[in-house]
Amino acid sequence: MEIKSVICLKNGKSYPKLIDNTNLINKKLGDKLEGSLIGLSGLELEITGGSDNSGFPMRADIPSASRKRILTSTKSVGIKIKQKGCKIRKSVCGGIISNDTAQVNFKVIKGDAEKHFKTEEKKEEAKEEVKKDEKAETKESPKEKKE
DSSP states (O other), X not given: OEEEXXXXXXXXXXXXXXXXXXXXXXXXXXXXXXXXXXXXXXXXXXXXEEEETTOOBBOTTSOSXXXXXXXXXXXXXXXXXXXXXXXXXXXXEOSXXXXXXEEEEEEEEESOOHHHHXXXXXXXXXXXXXXXXXXXXXXXXXHHHHO
């Protein structure tokens, strides 16, 4: 089954990528893994976060793959506390990747990740240029009809 992933580079840019989750099952948040597992050879990645299929965020301090309702009084992943001293019970997902995980975030630790994503940047730029050209042509054609 394919899941969405976001790979963050050292320069601050992030790129989406669809990956197969069979190699990621039972991995925990904070684990380091080789990029070849997800099709990015020559990189070392760290799992930094994610969410399940209902959108609940993953938390590293919950050692399970299922959803839990936690009671907390501090600001953290998936929790915003508006008043001081208030406790909130929120549903969050455990920090282990399972079949219910829909999205995973990665951070590049070692390797040159920019070479893997430069070709995708060029493709996106080419698509944007084509769209601009099409818009310019559509704007010019009505003017020609009026004359």
